[in-house]
Amino acid sequence: MRTDLTGQVIFITGAAGGIGSATARRLAREGASIVVADIDKAGAERVAAELPSALAVSLDVRKAADAERAVEATLERFGRIDVLVNNAGVNTFKDRVDIDAFPEEEWHRVVSIDLDGLYVVSRAVVRPMIERGRGRIVNIASVVGVTAMRLQSAFVAAKAGVIHLTRSMALELGPKGILVNSLAPGSVLTEGTKKLFYGEDGTFRAQMAGFMQHVPLGRPADVEEIAEGILFLCEPSNSYMTGHLLMVDGGWTAGFMF
Template structure:
């Protein structure tokens, strides 16, 4: 699929995987919306890099866990570009809590992680999905995780939230068919800011897969781009990107 002139919203795109996906879309000719909630300096850097690639780029601050902010962001994109063709639900959060430490899992932790990871995916997909249905075209890619499949990961709330993202992928695929495809990427451990300083954690993950390393943001972006550009008859699917860890 030709991306030139398409409009892409990537949540949490100031840094990490979101940034890599957004810049890949910009390189392919898409107009892009850089979303952030706290990392304004990094978001502005990503915005300028996207513009240097020739893309029309818009900066949109929004906490995806707050529906009113999501609606304002999607409205901003519609006013600027007239539509949203591509949505990548990448914004996410976690805490590192051992699964055995149940008492450490406060309500605040649960609500924050479920709010950003799961409800944020729902709010953004519903808002952007309405524009896609009106235009009879759309691509949605959700950032899931192998944690949502295996019941492992950084914490219990994170694992539960990503299982929810996988379910949202399948249910939105039904809700928005046939003109909008909805798929998910489920990475294992990725070398990003989230895992900075957690060398033992990354080394253990690298030892368990078939490549002897953890994924890079580019590894994940390549799969996301394939789902956006090459998968016209694929929907409701989850592509695992973990180097064979869970095969």
């Protein structure tokens, strides 16, 4: 997809790796200035150094003070924020167990980042957008927010919350000139999923091989394919879509293969 994002300032959380860094690179190729925000400041700086116009900021999405500082730094450098991509998120890797055994501390860790963190950052970023009377927000949800899976109750609940929060934000912010949409990736080939599902020693490698038989495209997405979906939601002429959930899942939720 080709578009022109020249002059756009795009703030991406969790941008030091995975989907976030792929999105930063993809949007930068279309001329956008990128704010690379991540709790991993060194990683954010590495990604920012690759881009023609970028700012790396340290951001723990759970901390309102971090979000305010990151927004202030962005406004000082670029003067505005046109698009927020709420990408920062985590999932459960070692504690994949049923709800009765799911650790309380793991529940709070996942929800505090995946759902609470999205609220914290959105609240900080949307204020200058409202002052300008325009903006865009793209919230990264997950296919499991629509079609639940076992053994990851916190992640499932948080991502379902992201989808419905997106709709609420669209209702509130649309009259103020701000479009809010969400994107739900299916399984994506990242360093984390390689260790869990797709690597030679992946914990759930055998189960995932069977599961992929139910996905029409028969494979996980590359991070660059998810970045293309995010680019579509950022595209300036895509100006009448808000409150929408874009599925980028290889057909996972289309129906049963058998």
